[in-house]
Amino acid sequence: MTLKRQLLVAISIMFSIVFAGLQSLSVNATKEFLQRQLASHAQDAATSMSISLGQALEKKDLVLAEIQVALMFDRGYYQKIILFDVNGNQILVKELPKKIGEVPVLFSSLFSLQTPAGEAFISSGWRQLGKVVVVSQPTFAYEYLWSSFKDVAWWMIATYLLALVLTILLLRLILNPLLQIEQTAIEIQNKRFTQISVLPRARELRRVVVAMNVMSRKISETLDVEIAKADAYRKEAYIDKVTKLENRAGFDLRFNQFLSEKGEFSTAALVLLELEDLREFNNKFGYQEGDAVLFGISNVIKDLVSTKARFAGRIGGAAFAFVVADVKKETIEIALNEFHRRISSLFETLSIEKNLNFSIGCVEFTSLQTRAEVFAKADLAIETARHQGADNYVLLNFCDDTSIVTGSSGWRTLIQNALSENRWALFVQPVVCLRDRSIFQHEIFSRLVDHQGNFVSAAKFLPMALRHHLMEDIDKAIVTLIFELLLSPVNRLKDVAVNVSVQSVQSLPFQEWLFEKLERSKAVANRLAFELNEFGYSRDLELTREFVTRLRSSNVRIGIDHFGLDSKSLDVLKQVPPDYIKLDGGLVKTILSSEQGRDHLRSIISLAKSLEILIVAQNVESEELVTTLLEDNVIYGQGYHLGSPEQA
Template sequence: MTLYRQLLIWMLIVFFSLITSVFVIQFNTTRDYLHEQQSTELTNALSAVSLALSPYLEAKDYVSAESVIHATFDSSFYRQVKLDLMDTHPIIERTYANSVASVPNWFHRVIDIQPITHTIDLTSGWLQLGTLSVTSNPAYAYFQLWQAVVQLIIGFSGSFLLGACILAAILSRVLKPLTAIQQRAKAMSKNTFGDPLSVPRTRELADVVIAFNHMSAQLKHHFEQQAQEAERLRVRAFQDPVSGLANRSYLMTQLEAWLSRPTKGGVALLQADLIKDCYQREGYEAGDRLVATLAQRLKVLATDDFTIARLNQAEFMLLAPNTDAQELMLLGRTLLNISSELHSDPLDVSPMQAAVGLVMRREDDTISTLLAQVDNALMQARQQASDPLALLAVDQPSVTMGKQQWKQLVDEAIANHQIKLKFQQAIDSQGQPLHAEVFAYIEKGQQQYNAGQFIGALEQLDAGSQFDRHVIELIFQQLADTPELGPIAVNITQSSISDTGFIRWLGTKMKANPALRERILFELPEISFIKHSNDTDLLCEIIHQHAFAFGIDNFGHNFGSLHSLSTLRPAYVKLDFAYTNQIDDQAKADLLNSITRTTNNQGIILIASRVETHEQLDKLAALNVKGFQGFVVDAIHREKTQ
């Protein structure tokens, strides 16, 4: 129960007790007054009638005496009148009705008003003529008391209701600063900080608000400092400070992870001679500005899979997994065009001051062999002055599928119900499941196609929303059919996030299934928060409005800011593999520890992916990582389910 309700209820109880006390006092006073009034009226009536009866009784005119009695006591104030004469004349007695129709019977039974009997001796000098006894009728007293009770109940009820409304309004106004503090405390528990609260006039609450504003500002500043510290460590470890792109260390980590998996793709090496010339002719400041300009344009090519890094003063490398030779050539051409745009040549007669070397990976490639090949490709490109772009000839599969072929395959799979789902568990440090990430694949006859093989093609064609809708429909159906299943994390493609139709559809889907809000999470790629920030913010807001939750995948791959986490309020972030690999390096361990502190303080679960050994899991847990996903997690999950 809220403090407002408790105070209001207790104040109403006290108010009701006071009104009840006043009611009882007023009731008893009225009843005593009516009882006394009966006695007074009897006394007055007896005094008046005794004077009138004495002459008639002395003359023994009993008919006139009886007429006086009838005339005097003919009303509802009296129940019985009795005249007992001293001679042999019969007793004169008169009785009146004893009920009032307007008073309920239960009131008669609850309230006891006894009749009053007064007796007076009638005399003439020293001679006693008779005795007159009169008994009052309490019916009129009941009637008067009932009318008073009705008026008191109406008056006190109206006063109580009016007082309750006034008390509620006063309490609401007085406790308004406390309500504001409560709302701000709830927001702070979710790491949301707003403008300082206005200071109320009440001295005690003013002190509380001032202290609360100070604490809120300090906490916000502390979180910002933590995020800034993590940013500084990340820049130092993995980011080139001039361009804002990945550095050589980060690229080597990505290359190692890419070459460890059986996927296709290639690398492109751009050498921009105009940058080297700028450094030599105009100095470091001008050279740094040119690097920053080129890097900003290169970021247009960034995706959740691609990695763009600056290797040295004038060399940039693009790692492009899941691409074929034709797509790699297009990427290389784009790199060349971006570089040429920085070179001012209105007549287009000077030679191009850039070259791009391209290499498709082979199954037996290592980092050293791949880098050697791309260097050879770059040398070959520099020898082609008219078109400084070269793809090093390597063995390629004889048959490859283009984007439209992949899209056709996916469309057929959706139509023929060939989309299948498999799950990978994410657990906490105690081995308890956090959620299961769903991976979709196509099963066509004896052939299987993983999502990594065709998602890139769908993204390039902006056709991911149809695939996402189908997968989400399958998951919602499974959750409805299997109550014990969940929570499940489902990936959303970039093209779906940029599709307003998909966002409306997903909002309607969540609204129609509120019971599943604790059993499904939506996983959004980090790159969408950078390249499609408005659409992604809209989707996140709709997810929050329907009380569902989302996570961020590949966090840190494109160097997204940690400052935005408090605004976005994700349930978890899945850290890029580069941050959790080689944590024996103290610099990388310090960086990871700083990131975990930032996310843990904001109530966000940090998940490390590709955890392959128990030793790696233990080291990550020691650095306050709260979630794990990978080969060793699958093994732990299998052991528990067997």
């Protein structure tokens, strides 16, 4: 029970006690007063009647006596009138039942009024003729007592409600800092280090708030230092010092990671730019002028990266490259024309003599192609542009439109048939503890089963599924199979992880479907983890934060796949911390050959441990790599050396 509720309950109990006490005192006092009034009223009536009845009894006229009693009794204020003779015998009795009016029976039982009788002797001179006894009817007294009780009760209830409202407002004012402290503590627990902006007036609460703010700020500053250190190592290892773009090593890692992102793009384009005779230009005009040219080109590319391209780098002394994803041929032609125009304009602005020229080549590719194939075609595009003359650009090897339509239509039909006939197979690969090889979780991969019963890998069908916006349906089908697998009595898997596409996460109907399914199967939710790749996780932080929050409310874990290469990734860890990260396989492999790459990896590990985020190394393919990872405090790993995928 909250402190506010406890205080309100205590106030209500105190009010109830005060209410009962005051009402008891008030009703009893009023009751005593009314009983005296009833006694006085009865006595006055008896005295008055003794005079008139004396004449009737003296004459022994009982008819007259009865008339006189009836006149008094019929006024309705009396319960009983009895006339006795001198010997104490009843001569006449007038009586009505006791009436309490419109008063609750329970109330009249609790506060019963005593109605004392009034008596008067009837005489004639010194001779006693009899006695009259009068008992008043208590109806009006009960009604007055009940009315008085209600009036006091309503006033007290109104006062209580007013006091309650004022107390709630006052408690809200007083306890609001405590709510903010609680929220800040929850935020810190979720690795978000916010500050309480309004300081309370109460000195004790002010001290607590100040201490909480100081703690949150110091933790945030410590993490900022870790992020800055990790980013510095990343820049040292993978950023070109002149252009601030990715260097060759960084670009290769990003490109290999991009090719491995099955289902995250259908088609992409690689654009290369090469400068001619840069060495002669540097010798003639100086390296400072040459660096100015390189920096100017990098600024043009950075503008493209921020709007169209996924990533870019300086891959050689005079060569640049960038990648765009999911663009039509017409769009890339427009972008290339704009890129060519801006580079030409840059050369004119820098007053560069015509002994420095450039060539631009572009080639389309899919995730089915290898890095070597893509760059071989890109080199061919560059050579074609160079042979066409200085400052030219060439688009090469875009697929023929007819073949694209035919292939695309065939893949769409194959995928839709697989969805309608539920032809999917699940494969699992273990993620193990590197120290003792115990299972941490199993990652689940999907395969499409064609009409001949052959397995079709995700690398082949996911790009076309992405193009035709079928990823949401595929993710639903795979998640449904995973639920059936985990609920199966023969299931041997404990905790599992599965990748979901950004296309699905961005779909509100998919989210509602998923969380409804998780709510119905809470036992499965506790054993499930969803993974987003690094690019998808950081694309829309607000959407990711909402998705992660809802997953955690369902006791589902969240992981980032292929982590460590994006420049935004370190800041993302602080803003929306996952439960674990899987280090990119290319990044993991570099630690055996590059000390700078290893420093970068260590900085990521240090930051993740500060945020209590588990770390999994991908592509662990040798015992030497296992030993090195353990030296750097990486506890979990995944790769063919640790376990191959097998059908679930």
